[in-house]
Amino acid sequence: MFASDSRSNAGSDYVTTYGKTHVFALGPDRLFVVLTAGNLSTTQEIINRLRRDAESDDGRPSLHTVDHLFEAADLVGQISLDVQEHHERGLRRSGASGSATLILGGQIAGERAGIFLVYPEGNAITVSPETPYLQIGESKYGKPILDRLIRPSMALADGARLALVSLDATAKSNVTVGMPFDVSLYRHDDFALAASQRFGRDSKAYRTLNESWNRGLATTFDALADSVATDDWTLG
Amino acid sequence: MFASDSRSNAGSDYVTTYGKTHVFALGPDRLFVVLTAGNLSTTQEIINRLRRDAESDDGRPSLHTVDHLFEAADLVGQISLDVQEHHERGLRRSGASGSATLILGGQIAGERAGIFLVYPEGNAITVSPETPYLQIGESKYGKPILDRLIRPSMALADGARLALVSLDATAKSNVTVGMPFDVSLYRHDDFALAASQRFGRDSKAYRTLNESWNRGLATTFDALADSVATDDWTLG
Numbered sequence: 001m002f003a004s005d006s007r008s009n010a011g012s013d014y015v016t017t018y019g020k021t022h023v024f025a026l027g028p029d030r031l032f033v034v035l036t037a038g039n040l041s042t043t044q045e046i047i048n049r050l051r052r053d054a055e056s057d058d059g060r061p062s063l064h065t066v067d068h069l070f071e072a073a074d075l076v077g078q079i080s081l082d083v084q085e086h087h088e089r090g091l092r093r094s095g096a097s098g099s100a101t102l103i104l105g106g107q108i109a110g111e112r113a114g115i116f117l118v119y120p121e122g123n124a125i126t127v128s129p130e131t132p133y134l135q136i137g138e139s140k141y142g143k144p145i146l147d148r149l150i151r152p153s154m155a156l157a158d159g160a161r162l163a164l165v166s167l168d169a170t171a172k173s174n175v176t177v178g179m180p181f182d183v184s185l186y187r188h189d190d191f192a193l194a195a196s197q198r199f200g201r202d203s204k205a206y207r208t209l210n211e212s213w214n215r216g217l218a219t220t221f222d223a224l225a226d227s228v229a230t231d232d233w234t235l236g
Numbered sequence: 237m238f239a240s241d242s243r244s245n246a247g248s249d250y251v252t253t254y255g256k257t258h259v260f261a262l263g264p265d266r267l268f269v270v271l272t273a274g275n276l277s278t279t280q281e282i283i284n285r286l287r288r289d290a291e292s293d294d295g296r297p298s299l300h301t302v303d304h305l306f307e308a309a310d311l312v313g314q315i316s317l318d319v320q321e322h323h324e325r326g327l328r329r330s331g332a333s334g335s336a337t338l339i340l341g342g343q344i345a346g347e348r349a350g351i352f353l354v355y356p357e358g359n360a361i362t363v364s365p366e367t368p369y370l371q372i373g374e375s376k377y378g379k380p381i382l383d384r385l386i387r388p389s390m391a392l393a394d395g396a397r398l399a400l401v402s403l404d405a406t407a408k409s410n411v412t413v414g415m416p417f418d419v420s421l422y423r424h425d426d427f428a429l430a431a432s433q434r435f436g437r438d439s440k441a442y443r444t445l446n447e448s449w450n451r452g453l454a455t456t457f458d459a460l461a462d463s464v465a466t467d468d469w470t471l472g
Binding site: 142143144162169208212217218224225226229 | 377378379380384385401405441442444447448452456460461465
């Protein structure tokens with residue numbers, strides 16, 4: 001399950017909308033989804049290079065030629081480094097950061113599906129049974145609700161709903177995170193997305209989810225009064 | 237309502253417990269509560285200087301002599317700057333930061349009770365009807381639940397329970413935030429705390445609150461399945 005927002009900004013006075021979920025459906029034996037965070041120019045060029053190399057036959061290593069998902073993550077990391085170094089001279093002049101962090105997920109036939117987080121340094125980590133999710137970009141606001149509710153055995157649709165709740169919390173607290181939200185579901189051995197859906201401000205499903213969540217939180221919070229009374233607290 | 241954790245650390249290999257809530261009950265016409273975040277040496281010295289000056293009669297401006305709460309916040313800011321500058325030479329040598337952020341709340345007779353956030357730069361801001369709370373230190377993880385549930389008209393005890401839920405979310409996501417949690421309640425024109433309570437790992441009230449919260453979240457989350465079905469999502 002993949003989820004991303006689509007807010008991009010260069011300072012608070014230039015805010016734009018760009019999807020951050022990029023799907024590489026490369027035939028019957030491999031599918032990759034790449035999520036991006038960080039410098040928009042860097043991430044666009046990474047995606048462009050990945051597409052160019054996957055479509056060409058010039059023998060360069062590409063998402064088409066790698067044999068394992070961890071090698072695909074390494075490839076994304078090396079291309080990310082190449083792009084960052086290519087623009088370093090110019091970016092250093094202005095003090096801007098060209099760094100980018102990515103999530104690569106998907107499957108190559110013969111292996112389990114998986115996800116990797118690719119650091120700006122080009123190296124990568126994957127998940128574990130204890131930590132079944134990865135986050136990039138503005139990750140703090142949305143993390144507590146993931147930690148409270150995520151389970152490795154969760155159904156894909158539950159994961160999607162949880163991601164929407166987490167993204168909503170983040171967007172409410174940080175204006176550089178915003179709708180529409182993109183959610184993609186991939187089922188093991190399908191080599192095509194099971195579903196992909198965009199949730200905009202006018203999405204009825206999203207509004208319903210949000211209202212239901214806020215109502216449930218309010219009810220849960222009201223019930224806390226019964227559990228913790230302040231009457232017996234120490235006097236100050 | 238004031239709430240703080242008590243985790244302090246110098247790197248991940250030196251973690252200690254220090255209360256961060258400091259009460260200045262200075263007679264029938266003034267009470268201040270100071271919460272601290274940042275460099276522990278700086279915040280301890282700020283508190284020590286505030287106490288020393290409030291207890292002495294040498295004519296120095298102090299929490300005893302200020303006429304308005306915003307002047308008390310400014311005093312805390314100036315003392316914070318003095319302490320930071322006093323140690324700058326030594327800290328610069330090691331590259332460590334001596335900066336500190338504080339919350340000053342309380343009341344001086346004749347004014348409304350209030351709270352201020354004192355920046356490391358020494359200047360301060362207060363709350364508004366739309367933003368009725370202030371946070372310092374590791375603020376991101378605990379902010380979404382505050383934004384969803386806080387109301388300016390909330391009862392003090394509800395504010396205390398909400399703060400505990402917010403601190404719990406933060407502590408679960410960041411090991412540099414941890415129990416025990418200190419909660420203090422102040423009622424307008426009392427000039428003494430209405431209650432102050434410490435919640436440690438073995439606090440039954442806190443465990444009850446936590447279990448009730450987690451159970452409610454799980455129930456709320458399960459109910460989302462009815463509101464947003466993925467069956468009618470676009471196929472990818």
